[in-house]
Amino acid sequence: MSHQFPVTVYYEDTDMGGVVYHANYLRFIERARSDYVRRLGVDQNEMRDKGIVWVVTRIEADYLAPARFEDELIVETQPEKMTSARLMMSQVVRRAGQELFRAKVTAVCMDMYSGKPVRLPAEVRASL
16 A cells, blocks of 8 residues: 655755755655554554554665755655565655655564564554
């Protein structure tokens, strides 16, 4: 199931050259993943209260073209592969259909006290 998340580029997102600062793409895709997980029915506050948190373990990113102040972007999140403890997703940032940034992201759920991976929430496993 693909997920679409809108992002508006604000002045604070840009660098001195007037384009989106490279690290901010990671913020944009993080927001999109959080929204995606919420729409799957996963309550991350409830997870944290149980001592379980999401952790990104790998990101492979390609910067293809610049976004600029006041651009309206869409972040598309697509699950690619899932194991019992790992979720791999592709994410693409587009402006008016043009691909600006793409990433392959691996996330796991982790016990925040032991630092060990745990099974993905049932809601995530059932929805993919």
